[in-house]
Amino acid sequence: MPSHETVHCPRCNTVFECRAGNVLQCQCQAVNLSEDERQYVSEHYSGCLCADCLLQMKSVYRQDKFKQRLQQLFSLFGKR
Numbered sequence: 001m002p003s004h005e006t007v008h009c010p011r012c013n014t015v016f017e018c019r020a021g022n023v024l025q026c027q028c029q030a031v032n033l034s035e036d037e038r039q040y041v042s043e044h045y046s047g048c049l050c051a052d053c054l055l056q057m058k059s060v061y062r063q064d065k066f067k068q069r070l071q072q073l074f075s076l077f078g079k080r
Ligand SMILES: [Zn+2]
Pocket: 009, 010, 011, 012, 013, 014, 049, 050, 051, 052, 053, 054
Protein backbone atom coordinates (compact mmCIF):
# COMPACT_ATOMS: atom_id res chain seq x y z
CA MET A 1 0.00 0.00 0.00
CA PRO A 2 1.32 3.46 -0.81
CA SER A 3 1.89 5.71 2.19
CA HIS A 4 0.11 8.54 0.48
CA GLU A 5 -2.54 9.00 -2.14
CA THR A 6 -3.28 11.69 -4.66
CA VAL A 7 -6.55 13.52 -4.18
CA HIS A 8 -8.31 16.32 -5.99
CA CYS A 9 -8.62 19.60 -4.17
CA PRO A 10 -12.39 20.18 -3.68
CA ARG A 11 -11.87 23.91 -4.15
CA CYS A 12 -9.73 24.25 -7.29
CA ASN A 13 -9.47 20.64 -8.51
CA THR A 14 -5.68 20.57 -8.35
CA VAL A 15 -4.21 17.11 -7.78
CA PHE A 16 -2.01 16.84 -4.70
CA GLU A 17 -0.76 14.20 -2.28
CA CYS A 18 -2.57 13.70 0.98
CA ARG A 19 -1.98 11.18 3.74
CA ALA A 20 -4.91 11.78 6.01
CA GLY A 21 -7.68 12.81 3.62
CA ASN A 22 -9.10 14.84 6.47
CA VAL A 23 -8.10 18.42 7.03
CA LEU A 24 -8.47 18.03 10.79
CA GLN A 25 -5.70 15.41 10.82
CA CYS A 26 -3.75 16.44 7.76
CA GLN A 27 -0.18 17.49 8.31
CA CYS A 28 0.85 16.83 4.74
CA GLN A 29 0.64 20.39 3.45
CA ALA A 30 3.37 22.93 4.09
CA VAL A 31 0.80 25.29 5.54
CA ASN A 32 0.51 25.90 9.25
CA LEU A 33 -3.11 26.21 10.27
CA SER A 34 -4.42 26.83 13.75
CA GLU A 35 -7.10 24.57 15.23
CA ASP A 36 -9.72 27.20 14.43
CA GLU A 37 -8.57 27.53 10.84
CA ARG A 38 -8.63 23.76 10.30
CA GLN A 39 -12.10 23.63 11.82
CA TYR A 40 -13.22 26.42 9.51
CA VAL A 41 -11.89 24.63 6.41
CA SER A 42 -13.53 21.36 7.45
CA GLU A 43 -16.87 23.13 7.82
CA HIS A 44 -16.70 24.31 4.22
CA TYR A 45 -15.03 21.37 2.49
CA SER A 46 -15.03 17.65 3.12
CA GLY A 47 -11.43 16.52 2.89
CA CYS A 48 -8.16 18.30 2.31
CA LEU A 49 -7.41 21.33 0.21
CA CYS A 50 -4.20 21.90 -1.71
CA ALA A 51 -1.56 24.17 -0.16
CA ASP A 52 -2.63 27.15 -2.27
CA CYS A 53 -6.24 26.87 -1.16
CA LEU A 54 -5.26 26.35 2.48
CA LEU A 55 -3.32 29.59 2.32
CA GLN A 56 -6.30 31.32 0.74
CA MET A 57 -8.66 29.86 3.33
CA LYS A 58 -6.45 31.37 6.03
CA SER A 59 -7.17 34.87 4.75
CA VAL A 60 -10.82 34.05 4.01
CA TYR A 61 -11.13 32.87 7.60
CA ARG A 62 -9.60 36.09 8.89
CA GLN A 63 -11.95 38.22 6.75
CA ASP A 64 -14.92 36.15 7.93
CA LYS A 65 -13.99 36.66 11.58
CA PHE A 66 -13.56 40.36 10.96
CA LYS A 67 -16.99 40.60 9.30
CA GLN A 68 -18.61 38.69 12.16
CA ARG A 69 -17.09 41.10 14.65
CA LEU A 70 -18.33 44.08 12.63
CA GLN A 71 -21.81 42.59 12.44
CA GLN A 72 -21.82 42.08 16.20
CA LEU A 73 -20.85 45.70 16.68
CA PHE A 74 -23.55 46.89 14.27
CA SER A 75 -26.23 44.78 15.92
CA LEU A 76 -25.26 46.25 19.27
CA PHE A 77 -25.61 49.77 17.92
CA GLY A 78 -28.82 48.81 16.11
CA LYS A 79 -30.59 48.03 19.38
CA ARG A 80 -30.49 51.61 20.58
ZN1 LIG B 1 -6.96 23.91 -4.24
